Amino acid sequence: MNRRVRHLNLEGQAHELTFSCYKGLPLLLDDQRRAWFIEAVEEARIRKGFSVFAFVVMPEHVHMVIWPNDPMYDTSWFLKSMKQPVSRRVSDWLKQHDPEEHDRLTHVRRDGSREFHFWQAGGGYDRNIIDRVTLLRMIEYIHHNPVRRGLVEHPTDWKWSSTSWYETGECVLRIDPLLE
Numbered sequence: 001m002n003r004r005v006r007h008l009n010l011e012g013q014a015h016e017l018t019f020s021c022y023k024g025l026p027l028l029l030d031d032q033r034r035a036w037f038i039e040a041v042e043e044a045r046i047r048k049g050f051s052v053f054a055f056v057v058m059p060e061h062v063h064m065v066i067w068p069n070d071p072m073y074d075t076s077w078f079l080k081s082m083k084q085p086v087s088r089r090v091s092d093w094l095k096q097h098d099p100e101e102h103d104r105l106t107h108v109r110r111d112g113s114r115e116f117h118f119w120q121a122g123g124g125y126d127r128n129i130i131d132r133v134t135l136l137r138m139i140e141y142i143h144h145n146p147v148r149r150g151l152v153e154h155p156t157d158w159k160w161s162s163t164s165w166y167e168t169g170e171c172v173l174r175i176d177p178l179l180e
Contacts, residue, residue, distance in 0.1 A: 014053065015075055016138045017064045019083070019124030022105060022117040026059035027090070034160050036089045037062070037082070038173045044081040049073065051176035054139040056146065057160040063142040065135065067179070076123055087118035135178070139166075 021027040028034055034057045041064075045052055051067040066078065094102035107115050129135045143166070146158035155163040165171035 014065055014067045014129040014135055016127040016129055016142075017066060017075070017079065017124060018061060019079065020061040020120040022120055024060050024120070025105075027105075027118060028057055028062070029059045032093075033086070033090060035172075037086050038160075040082045040085040041173055043085065044078055048078045048081055050078050052162070052173065053135070053176060053178055054142050054162045055173060055175075056142050056158065056162070058145060058149065058151075063145060065129070065138055065142065067176070075126055079123055083119045087116065090118050091116040132178075 028037065037057055041052065041055070044050070045066075049069040050073075051069060052064065053067060054063075054065040056063050066075075068075070068078075091102065091105075094105070102116065105117050107117055109115060127138075129138060139162075143155045143161060143163040146152045146161065147155055152158045155161065156167050159172060162171055162173065162175045165175040
């Protein structure tokens with residue numbers, strides 16, 4: 001059974017998004033791929049009109065808290081505009097540098113056509129956030145993800161997160177201030 005995420009695109013609500021790499025594989029282990037993801041987020045936020053309040057890039061999944069700046073929006077457009085460029089870049093890189101890994105991530109359809117997979121199919125998890133207390137709780141949860149996983153001892157030690165922005169104002173991705 002293939003479940004589809006239903007995105008509730010409601011004005012005035014933030015979204016906590018979680019999406020995974022193909023089959024839960026740690027495809028975001030290296031800094032280059034994480035950097036490509038950060039570049040894609042920056043492009044998508046500009047093109048699709050979203051603010052980013054928090055994020056963490058884990059080895060096999062991503063958490064984000066986003067805010068649509070336009071009352072007429074579609075979260076799935078934002079997800080697609082982040083995920084597709086990363087998948088294409090990784091696919092192109094693997095074709096040249098690691099064809100075996102490319103083949104492992106390529107699905108052969110019944111008709112013989114081939115499809116490269118970097119992200120798990122579907123929209124992942126999308127939770128609407130309607131109040132500030134929940135928003136702050138979600139940001140804290142996201143920031144502590146690398147600590148819970150044992151990747152670092154303190155949240156600010158994980159470069160691929162917005163934690164440092166909240167602590168020092170420095171981050172690999174521009175973070176938007178929370179709305180009052």
